[in-house]
Amino acid sequence: MTAVAQRRSLPGFGLTMGLTITWLSLMILIPLAGLFVKTAELSFAEFWSTVTAPRTLHALKISFGLAFAAACVNLIAGLLIVWALVRYRFPGRRIFDAIVDIPFALPTAVAGIALTTLFAQKGWLGAPLAALGIKVAFTPLGIFLAMIFIGIPFVVRTVQPVLLDLDTELEEAAECLGASRWQTIWRVILPSLTPALLTGFALAFARAVGEYGSVIFIAGNLPNVSEIAPLLIVIRLSEFRYADATAIAVVMLVFSFLIIFVLNRIQHWAQSRSLATA
Amino acid sequence: MTIEVRNIVKEFGSFRALDNVDLRVETGELMALLGPSGSGKTTLLRIIAGLEWPDSGVVTIDGEDALAHGAAERHVGFVFQHYALFRHMNVFENVAFGLRVQPRKIRKSEAEIKKRVGNLLDLVQLGWLADRYPSQLSGGQRQRIALARALAIEPRILLLDEPFGALDAKVRKELRAWLRNLHEEIHVTSIFVTHDQEEALEVANRVVVMDKGRIEQIGSPGDVYERPASAFVHGFIGESIVLPVEVRDGRVRLGDRDLDLIAQDAAAGPSKLFVRRHDVAVGPSGSGVFEGAVKAVRAFGPMQRADIVLGGLGGDILIEIDAPRDHSLKVGDHIGLQPQRYRIFADR
Amino acid sequence: MRLLIIGFALTFLTVFVVLPLILVFSEALAKGVAFYLSALADDEALAAIKLTLIAAGISVGLNLVFGVIAAWAIAKFDFPGKTFLITLIDLPFSVSPVISGLVFVLLFGAQGWFGPWLMAHGVQILFAVPAIVLATTFVTFPFVARELIPLMQEQGQQEEEAAISLGASGWTTFWRVTLPNIKWGLLYGVLLCNARAMGEFGAVSVVSGHIRGETNTMPLLVEILYNEYQMVAAFAIASLLALLALVTLIVKTVLEGRIEEGLHPDDH
Numbered sequence: 021m022t023a024v025a026q027r028r029s030l031p032g033f034g035l036t037m038g039l040t041i042t043w044l045s046l047m048i049l050i051p052l053a054g055l056f057v058k059t060a061e062l063s064f065a066e067f068w069s070t071v072t073a074p075r076t077l078h079a080l081k082i083s084f085g086l087a088f089a090a091a092c093v094n095l096i097a098g099l100l101i102v103w104a105l106v107r108y109r110f111p112g113r114r115i116f117d118a119i120v121d122i123p124f125a126l127p128t129a130v131a132g133i134a135l136t137t138l139f140a141q142k143g144w145l146g147a148p149l150a151a152l153g154i155k156v157a158f159t160p161l162g163i164f165l166a167m168i169f170i171g172i173p174f175v176v177r178t179v180q181p182v183l184l185d186l187d188t189e190l191e192e193a194a195e196c197l198g199a200s201r202w203q204t205i206w207r208v209i210l211p212s213l214t215p216a217l218l219t220g221f222a223l224a225f226a227r228a229v230g231e232y233g234s235v236i237f238i239a240g241n242l243p244n245v246s247e248i249a250p251l252l253i254v255i256r257l258s259e260f261r262y263a264d265a266t267a268i269a270v271v272m273l274v275f276s277f278l279i280i281f282v283l284n285r286i287q288h289w290a291q292s293r294s295l296a297t298a
Numbered sequence: 299m300t301i302e303v304r305n306i307v308k309e310f311g312s313f314r315a316l317d318n319v320d321l322r323v324e325t326g327e328l329m330a331l332l333g334p335s336g337s338g339k340t341t342l343l344r345i346i347a348g349l350e351w352p353d354s355g356v357v358t359i360d361g362e363d364a365l366a367h368g369a370a371e372r373h374v375g376f377v378f379q380h381y382a383l384f385r386h387m388n389v390f391e392n393v394a395f396g397l398r399v400q401p402r403k404i405r406k407s408e409a410e411i412k413k414r415v416g417n418l419l420d421l422v423q424l425g426w427l428a429d430r431y432p433s434q435l436s437g438g439q440r441q442r443i444a445l446a447r448a449l450a451i452e453p454r455i456l457l458l459d460e461p462f463g464a465l466d467a468k469v470r471k472e473l474r475a476w477l478r479n480l481h482e483e484i485h486v487t488s489i490f491v492t493h494d495q496e497e498a499l500e501v502a503n504r505v506v507v508m509d510k511g512r513i514e515q516i517g518s519p520g521d522v523y524e525r526p527a528s529a530f531v532h533g534f535i536g537e538s539i540v541l542p543v544e545v546r547d548g549r550v551r552l553g554d555r556d557l558d559l560i561a562q563d564a565a566a567g568p569s570k571l572f573v574r575r576h577d578v579a580v581g582p583s584g585s586g587v588f589e590g591a592v593k594a595v596r597a598f599g600p601m602q603r604a605d606i607v608l609g610g611l612g613g614d615i616l617i618e619i620d621a622p623r624d625h626s627l628k629v630g631d632h633i634g635l636q637p638q639r640y641r642i643f644a645d646r
Numbered sequence: 647m648r649l650l651i652i653g654f655a656l657t658f659l660t661v662f663v664v665l666p667l668i669l670v671f672s673e674a675l676a677k678g679v680a681f682y683l684s685a686l687a688d689d690e691a692l693a694a695i696k697l698t699l700i701a702a703g704i705s706v707g708l709n710l711v712f713g714v715i716a717a718w719a720i721a722k723f724d725f726p727g728k729t730f731l732i733t734l735i736d737l738p739f740s741v742s743p744v745i746s747g748l749v750f751v752l753l754f755g756a757q758g759w760f761g762p763w764l765m766a767h768g769v770q771i772l773f774a775v776p777a778i779v780l781a782t783t784f785v786t787f788p789f790v791a792r793e794l795i796p797l798m799q800e801q802g803q804q805e806e807e808a809a810i811s812l813g814a815s816g817w818t819t820f821w822r823v824t825l826p827n828i829k830w831g832l833l834y835g836v837l838l839c840n841a842r843a844m845g846e847f848g849a850v851s852v853v854s855g856h857i858r859g860e861t862n863t864m865p866l867l868v869e870i871l872y873n874e875y876q877m878v879a880a881f882a883i884a885s886l887l888a889l890l891a892l893v894t895l896i897v898k899t900v901l902e903g904r905i906e907e908g909l910h911p912d913d914h
Contacts, residue, residue: 027351027368028351028723029344029348029349029350029369029803029807029810030722030723030803030806030807030810030816030819031368031810031815031816031819032718032719032816032820033719033722033723033725036715036716036718036719037719037723037725039712039715039719040712040715040716040719040720040731043712043715043716044716044731044734044735047783047784047787048734048735048737048738048784048787049734051749051750051752051753051784052737052741052749054749054752054753054758054759055745055748055749055752058752097654097658100651100654100655100658101655101658101659103651103655104651104652104654104655104656105655108648108651108652110652112656116655116656116659118895118896118899119659119663119664120659120663121895121898122663122667122891122895123662123663125841125845125891125892125894125895126666126667126845126887126888126891127844127845127846127847127864127865127868127884127887127888127890127891128743128845128847128848128865129845129847129865129866129868129869129884129887130670130845130865130868130884130887130888130891131666132847133868133869133872133880133881133884134666134667134669134670134673134884135666137669137673137877138665138666138669144665144669145661145665165662168662169662169663169666172658172662172663226740229742230740230741230742230743230744230745231742231743232742232743232744232847232848232851233743233847233848233851233865237869237872250742250743250744250745250848251744253744253745253748254744254851254852257748257751257852260757262751262752262755262757265748266748266752269742269744269745269748272742272745273741273745276740276741276742277740279740280733280736280737280740284729284733347811348811349807349810349811368810369807369810369811370810370811370813370814370815371813372811373813374811375811376807376808376811378804378807378808380804382804382805382807382808383805383808384805384808384809384822384823384826385805385827385908386826386827395809395812395814395822396812396813396814399809399812399813399814399815399818399822400813447808447812448811448812450812451812451813
């Protein structure tokens, strides 16, 4: 019996895999690892006091809290937009469908100055709001609105294909079984969309937490009032307080990993669920 | 061009797709690999083509170690189940591909390529489709283009993976006869994989029946149908009545009854009695080994099919038999049944 | 109900998306076309445009090559840990742009791992073009690969196997069979990659050093002009970037049709 080398039907696996891992390590993994190594230079007490310093804590609270709130708004608004785009026919539908991607495509700095000007006290929307006594620009409310702006495509684009693919037979079956429209939506459609909605929510949340460009212009950036965590990193860097900057970054990065983990679980769950019903 | 496969083992994870397979294909044969899905037939075909590599074993093509070469150097024509036509090339370019990628030294001139592709398209009777794209062809046309493309490189052997699997019933039948005629014309050693017994028996001159990564039987279509070598082959090919029996002291018993049948060479112990549906003689009550009552009769073509409840066996057993039309069967009739030809295989 | 939902969707999108976009162009042209054009022809503006093109060109090129190589390895072969590898490639999407910049400051800065050595040898990476290219490449790393991987997985490997069994080499198979099949998907990935590369702000802002006329990309110049209350000039540059976004979206919509067609040619 001759020994047979393990070979694959298509060539180039070793080469392309080697290049992929090498380039990935050089470009992504080593730089990110550097971040953690840098943090390790701090003792735990130092790390803890940096992260729990009032200004840092406040910035983290602003970033995470407002991002969460914005993601909640996007969850509901996104679902309604998807519903309108998929289930209804109206003039301009295709254009509005394309428009959803603008927050993706528009450079964040451009979005930032545009939103700020729009909601500034003399802006197109800022002036009427100011007349009502609502101040948007340079307040946490402005941060919140900017986070809604950048998060909306994530929810729409993850839920839309699922709703499109949703078998209308399911709904018809529910209706034939005597379910009312609301019961059908609540018991049949929404549960089918749940994994996609959660995924969209998590993506919008993660993006808003880390967002910089579209937020800093409208934020006002007052320490302990409207200062976001990414900006605090930049400020610490400009003060050459690298360790402090790194500590905040690590907190945010750990959060990113957590979100990735949660997303994987959601995907896993959705897959096993759809397999079970197949 | 002979192909020889020896002691081939292939595992995917913990699943043993091929378990010590030996096979020899003679020059000019048209051989069928027949088996249910998961029997390893496609894996074996892909190993011969060089698209898959065995964990151990030997494959030689004309005495030459095939495993020393990749698929590109084996000169094996492979026709894929879903054709795998290059979707961005028209029919002509698809067929010409194998000629165009030859090393510069032996590459044919453009005029020669044109002539050869023209001949091949004539061979598959689709010359008029040369400018079309795969998406504009019917399934049967794609299949024939895929075959022409495989033949373009003048392959030493031709391998076809479920060549008719994706076609509808009528086109399948037409292509079967066509493939057999084509093989007679070009006479290249060919192996095709199928899960359709009718296809294998009708097209091939030798059939290899596979199950669970092993070869169960190799023989002519007549052989595997008339003289199945194992319970699996008997059950898989043709339609059989299967009764659980027990062989004891050379006698065949069903329940507590001694059947007046010969145990053949089955070992003592639990066994299965196999009878072809049409190998049962129907007579008046008391005329055979089994007694039965007719439960339903369906007549079509030259035969009639009857559901019979076998009695006196400690619980009713329902079987289906095929009887000639001239024998009148009516629901409620009590009849005698005598297996004329049967096989007994010990349970594994 | 129907009108209520449509009304909500359209109002929401108009307020949050359409109005800001219109505002960019209206502010850019607030003082007339001549002023607009002179703002664009400014030396600093031209330098920023040039730097943006260079940085985007290099990083898109790098990610294009990497994306194709990674997609070949991941989509055409089976191996353990595939999902994990895809997660790693997607990682930059989940990292804040500021952090993406920060990691390069930590590597190449004066207090960084390679900083002192580089400084001793007179190599300037941070606060110079190389760092801008690196940060942009980091941020846009996944775009091409993540576009190609699902596409190539869906196309399967049968056509490649057919080419190989017809005697083609791996390289020939890639150029003649794989590449024509993925060309629209590849273009799509490159397009999105480019849009993000030209528009990246946070990561580039951290590593650029904001040296006027030298290390300012277009988004950075927008920030500077805006903070100096040069509104028209800021919005003029911004309008170019917005235009890029719009063109990207239009081409993207066209490409989506092409990719769909390539995957399911039978439907026509």
